[in-house]
Amino acid sequence: MSESASVTTWHYGLCARYWSEVVGEGGEDAERFRDLIEAPALDVGCGTGRLLVPFAQAGVDVDGADASADMLDYCRSNAARHGLTPAFYVQALHELDIERRYRTIYLCGTLGLGGPAFVGPGIERAYEHLTPGGRLVFDHYLPVGRDFRGWIEPPNLPQAWPEEGPREPLPDGSEISMVSRRVAFDPLTQETMSEIRLRLYENGELSLEETYPLTNSIVFWLELERMLTTAGFVDITCIDWETREPPEPWQSRRLLITATRPALP
Ligand SMILES: C[S@@+](CC[C@H](N)C(=O)[O-])C[C@H]1O[C@@H](n2cnc3c(N)ncnc32)[C@H](O)[C@@H]1O
Incomplete structure (x- = not known):
């Protein structure tokens, strides 16, 4: 990487x-x-x-x-x-x-x-x-919108991970799923922190899981x-x-x- x-x-x-x-x-x-x-x-x-x-x-x-x-x-x-x-x-x-x-x-x-x-x-x-x-x-x-109620009251973060996302087919026959969640929101620095989690399935079995952070x-x-x-x-x-x-x-x-x-x- x-x-x-x-x-x-x-x-x-x-x-x-x-x-x-x-x-x-x-x-x-x-x-x-x-x-x-x-x-x-x-x-x-x-x-x-x-x-x-x-x-x-x-x-x-x-x-x-x-x-x-x-x-x-x-x-x-x-x-x-x-x-x-x-x-x-x-x-x-x-x-x-x-x-x-x-x-x-x-x-x-x-x-x-x-x-x-x-x-x-x-x-x-x-x-x-x-x-x-x-x-x-x-x-x-x-x-x-809803995601920004944190401007007026402290948000309840981090969110729990959502249920597994839908498995999308990839050209090589494997499948991939993706979910994300909000982790933190700071109204002073005007930043949101989120995470994404992806899972790769090969022959129907989980073969790789990765999680990454994002600041916005x-x-x-x-x-x-x-x-x-x-x-x-x-x-x-x-x-x-x-x-x-x-x-x-x-x-x-x-x-x-x-x-x-x-x-x-
Ligand atoms: C939501 S994706 C959009 C990609 C593409 N513009 C599109 O519409 O399909 C955002 C892209 O911006 C890149 N990125 C994130 N922060 C960046 C930054 N500060 N400067 C340049 N690229 C950035 C990411 O690596 C990612 O490829």
Whole structure:
């Protein structure tokens, strides 16, 4: 297992295999992001290539970065299966250090993962890697709903592990199951800690079990907007992922955000 220093994410080992062989490629997220991307593009937190591989297949010049080398290994072989060889970097968002500059940097399901200290610096690194006039595009989940009663009273954590998840078939005939649980929530540092547990079954028998931790940052919209502005972004837009309209209090949960690095005068 190879990982980026200090980022606590659970996308290793069997979890990476689950993303590659169960979650797969394409789908609605890919379609939504595709319309917002101009090449050359960088997919940060590209994972096993759910978005990157179909984009590259469609002829988009796209590179990938991810904190987890395990996810990138799957991404590289998923791309290679289609004869594609994008550049890949084992780098977390806040550690981005790539020579190339991009017209679009996009993140799907990634901003905030790893820990709260990285979000502001991560947005700044993204800014540095955009060409003037280039755009940062990402989705973001607001901390609303049942899971966040912990803002008003101490939550009863850690949760018990749920019952075993459904066993999903893998291409080699084995099966994999996955469950996760919330372990801790700290309203001061705005962090949630969770765990994932995966089980691999071969010939119907449990052959491997792995558990990984994940730290997620709770970031509010006004905080995000301030971080984007501080980094130098302009033309910041934010819509509700579902309605495609401006976000509504109590309704909106997933946001789609774009921010532009100013063009040269
Ligand atoms: C939820 S998965 C999404 C993968 C892919 N974007 C997709 O939509 O299928 C999040 C990915 O972000 C990576 N990741 C987590 N924290 C990160 C960070 N701070 N910087 C870069 N990548 C990170 C994980 O290793 C994982 O591959």
